[in-house]
Amino acid sequence: MPTLTPFEAIGAALAEEMRRDPTVLVFGEGVATKRHDLVDEFGPARVRNTPLAEGIIAGTAAGAAATGLRPVIDLLFAPFLCYAMDELVNSAGKLRFISGGQFAFPLVTLAMTGGGWGVGAQHNHNNEAWFVHSPGLKVLMPSSAADFKGLLKSAIRDDNPVLFFIDLALLHQPGEVPDGEHVVPLGKAKVLRPGSDVTLLSYGKTVHACLAAAEQLAAAGIVAEVIDLRSLKPLDEAAFLTSVHKTGRLLVVHEAARIAGVGAEIAAQVAERAFASLRAPIVRLGGPDAPAAASHPLEQAFAPDAAAIVAAARSLCR
Template sequence: MSRMTTEQAIHQALAEEMQRDARVLLMGEGVATKRRDLVQDFGAARVRNTPLAEAIIAGTAVGAAASGLRPVIDLLFAPFLTYAMDALVNSAGKLRYLSGGQFDFPLVAMSMTGSGWCVGAQHNHNLEAMFVHAPGLKVVMPSTPADFKGLLKAAIRDDNPVLFFSDLALLHQEGEVPDDREHLVPLGQAAVRRAGTDVTLVSYAKTVEACLQAAAQLQAQGIAAEVIDLRTLKPLDEATVLNSLRKTGRLVVVTEASGLCGMAAELAALAATRAFDVLRAPVVRLTGPDAPGASSWVLEQAALPTAEAVVQAVQGMLAEMAVAAS
């Protein structure tokens, strides 16, 4: 184990996978500028600065992926993905299927999002659910440095196109990261961060921490909350969520992304369709608002579900239970 930041864990994953597989290459605006050691170790052909043109960066990655390379592209901020939508959604996501399986698209599209840098809505937009909705793509959004490394390595080795979202607020967070070059976190496996029997808190990225803080506060009140970190949004680890729900009967979903048609809605639907018989309270969604991200620190923070909000939601759920029982 080594202690490092998320940014360092990402860098280590890139370096290890480029070392392991000569087909892996890195492209994007500034990747060669920022990662000089990778240029030195693997050559300028495999670490390529690009024009500031997301559509052609993504399109080039799609073409290269179908032709034997395993590109990783850094598209910087998630809102810029809309420029890359055609290549990612229409090409990478659909041409495997439309061609009858003639092509694979082993590529990773990295981008950053989330509040914390006061950069406003055109650099901060948790639009991950847009890609969850697109067939043929996988979507990853980790919360710990160890997972950033293990999931990025697994994404690079996956033969499918993977959207890899990095929460801006987590980039400088430190944590223990395995040194093992085979430290892989399989896509599609959620992590139970804390075990509990009274309520299931499901989240991913920065709001996992809010759930953990809430769980600690709730424990002081005698309420045992289970905290699930999804880590991968697609494929969704339904089994881990359902197993927890069968234990607790209560679900609170916490996301920074807005609620309409998002992951929180999907998890509420999962509970309603697959665990209705064990639900002891209505599902609660704590999400960001249907509003663009503001720049002002105060407004940016106001859009975030907090630990206090999670605690209140759980208390409300249990209070309703108490009223119903009396």
């Protein structure tokens, strides 16, 4: 299998889908500057830079989707989604329902999120839960190069608006990507490491912290199951409920603020639907209810690391 970074995997997915479907186009903040190969192959009519005007970009994309095109837009950093909330949430997310299903609104929005580059609070905000809570939108946040490619291809083919979050720290970390047509279905979590004692459930960069923690826990005789959600909406409830029925313990880990985060929804579902299987309280590890720091050491402390995951899992398994 070839080795690609997520940045390269995204480019490969875009190129393949643009060749497959002439209605796919890409525009946004710096896309033509970053993706010269796409401009060379598909021309400036299908790959173009825009002004730094997120609301206009998203509004144009919603209109393009309504007329039969499949736009992919890049709004750079996740906090900039604030400027496009009306277009993405109040228009794109609701128009298919309002039309009684008569219209499709295929629209993919790319946005970088999370710590890793010290870009400061106004460029670093894990706000994925906002969009999970917004009706009509689908939300993805992969952790591997293979899933960046496979999920993006599925998102482009989907007839609903999709928020595709790119964990900034993963953007240039290489990984194996299958050759040929590689499509990952939306709404399917992945068991990365089977286990029997505790379930570690995560997405984005903290998946890798969970895998590192599982290695350390194994040395102490605790066999952890690691699950990568990949898709935050639709959410693969069956995957984590099945795991909790087996292990009896759940530790949910994400970089986003713990309060009202995706982990809170998962904890509620497990408490409602798998309470009898629990052998210990559900534990959530998340970021603090505070803006992210630009300082690299403080930024690294913002997200749960392997040591914190190991400590929490050990406590659960006592």
